[in-house]
Amino acid sequence: MDSRKVLGQLKKITSSSAIFNFMDLANWRSLPKNAGLQRCGKSCRLRWTNYLRPDIKRGRFSFDEEETIIQLHSVLGNKWSAIAARLPGRTDNEIKNYWNTHIRKRLLRNGIDPVTHAPRLDLLDLSSILTSAWCNPSTLLNLSTLPSQFQNLVQQVPVCTTTTTSAGPFINQTEQIMQENVKGFSSNPTSTFSCQNSQENFVPSSLNESLVSLPNFYCNSTTTTDPKVPEPGDYSGFQSANNGYQNFSIDSVMSTPLMSQDPLNSSSTYVNSSSTEDERECYSSLLKFEIPESLDIDDFL
DNA sequence: AACTTTTACAACCGCATCATT
DNA sequence: AAATGATGCGGTTGTAAAAGT
Numbered sequence: 001m002d003s004r005k006v007l008g009q010l011k012k013i014t015s016s017s018a019i020f021n022f023m024d025l026a027n028w029r030s031l032p033k034n035a036g037l038q039r040c041g042k043s044c045r046l047r048w049t050n051y052l053r054p055d056i057k058r059g060r061f062s063f064d065e066e067e068t069i070i071q072l073h074s075v076l077g078n079k080w081s082a083i084a085a086r087l088p089g090r091t092d093n094e095i096k097n098y099w100n101t102h103i104r105k106r107l108l109r110n111g112i113d114p115v116t117h118a119p120r121l122d123l124l125d126l127s128s129i130l131t132s133a134w135c136n137p138s139t140l141l142n143l144s145t146l147p148s149q150f151q152n153l154v155q156q157v158p159v160c161t162t163t164t165t166s167a168g169p170f171i172n173q174t175e176q177i178m179q180e181n182v183k184g185f186s187s188n189p190t191s192t193f194s195c196q197n198s199q200e201n202f203v204p205s206s207l208n209e210s211l212v213s214l215p216n217f218y219c220n221s222t223t224t225t226d227p228k229v230p231e232p233g234d235y236s237g238f239q240s241a242n243n244g245y246q247n248f249s250i251d252s253v254m255s256t257p258l259m260s261q262d263p264l265n266s267s268s269t270y271v272n273s274s275s276t277e278d279e280r281e282c283y284s285s286l287l288k289f290e291i292p293e294s295l296d297i298d299d300f301l
Numbered sequence: 302a303a304c305t306t307t308t309a310c311a312a313c314c315g316c317a318t319c320a321t322t
Numbered sequence: 323a324a325a326t327g328a329t330g331c332g333g334t335t336g337t338a339a340a341a342g343t
Contacts, residue, residue: 028328045329046312081331096332097310 050093057089061098069095070103074117 028041037044050056061069065087072083080092080099087095099114107114 042314042329043312049330050311078332092331093311101309 050091053091055089056091056094061090061102065090066103069099070107070117073099073103073114077115 028045031037031041032039032044035044039047068087069083072086076082078096080096084090084092084095104114107117111119113119
């Protein structure tokens with residue numbers, strides 16, 4: 001009997017009340033024997049806990065579930081069972097798979113390290129370099145310091161040959177946008193984002209501060225020794241176990257205006273997972289830098 | 302239409318921990 | 323305390339379906 005037939009049989013059996021009798025009377029090891037299955041007990045248990053259990057929620061993850069996963073992961077790390085315990089109807093395996101196939105990639109695409117939940121310094125640094133090259137081609141830029149895949153990119157950037165007067169509006173516009181975004185961060189009531197004198201800690205020294213106004217990511221070493229695991233729905237004061245990185249509230253990243261304004265509509269994000277371009281734009285704006293369309297982030301992740 | 306590549310997810314594997322003897 | 327078995331957990335793999343060429 002091939003494995004599919006066995007699984008079908010197992011499903012058929014476990015769907016009936018008989019399986020509950022088996023489970024009451026014996027352990028997982030004896031279950032397949034009693035049920036006449038050519039499977040080990042461990043396999044049956046896994047099949048039950050990850051697939052056949054009647055209380056498992058089916059279908060795509062909701063917006064709230066996704067945010068919960070991200071926030072819990074920022075505290076718990078890859079403790080999938082702990083995360084699953086706070087998401088009724090979802091299994092650790094399901095959450096783990098969803099993380100690896102959806103959330104992790106999305107975070108990477110938007111310049112966030114999925115392990116530390118902090119913005120990736122290399123991407124931010126690249127952004128600042130590109131911005132500087134655009135506006136101040138005569139200064140700073142030393143292409144030889146860039147990875148080769150970036151050098152071509154930088155060389156494609158239109159050179160501003162005009163004076164700073166003409167470059168001014170661009171800078172002002174950029175700064176305005178950035179400042180508005182920063183305001184958006186700090187004024188977002190759902191954001192736990194804090195600004196505490198950490199700019200010099202976060203912004204790479206090579207940055208031209210007049211051009212790149214990155215938000216000040218929160219760093220509070222006093223909160224890292226005993227991360228408090230929040231109850232579902234209570235993420236106020238949420239801090240990540242920072243692993244030496246500055247903390248960054250993913251809530252701020254995922255709760256984009258686009259998604260937050262109409263969570264119901266956000267389901268389209270999941271129904272049609274091809275919305276990566278929208279997401280790229282959306283998240284990039286929040287992170288204050290643009291990811292060029294021609295740049296394949298995965299190449300250097 | 303045929304083939305290749307990518308994506309998504311169930312299942313597997315090995316190790317850790319707990320419970321029982 | 324040690325041995326053994328059951329269960330839990332997280333990383334990895336296999337594969338069907340979808341998408342791309």
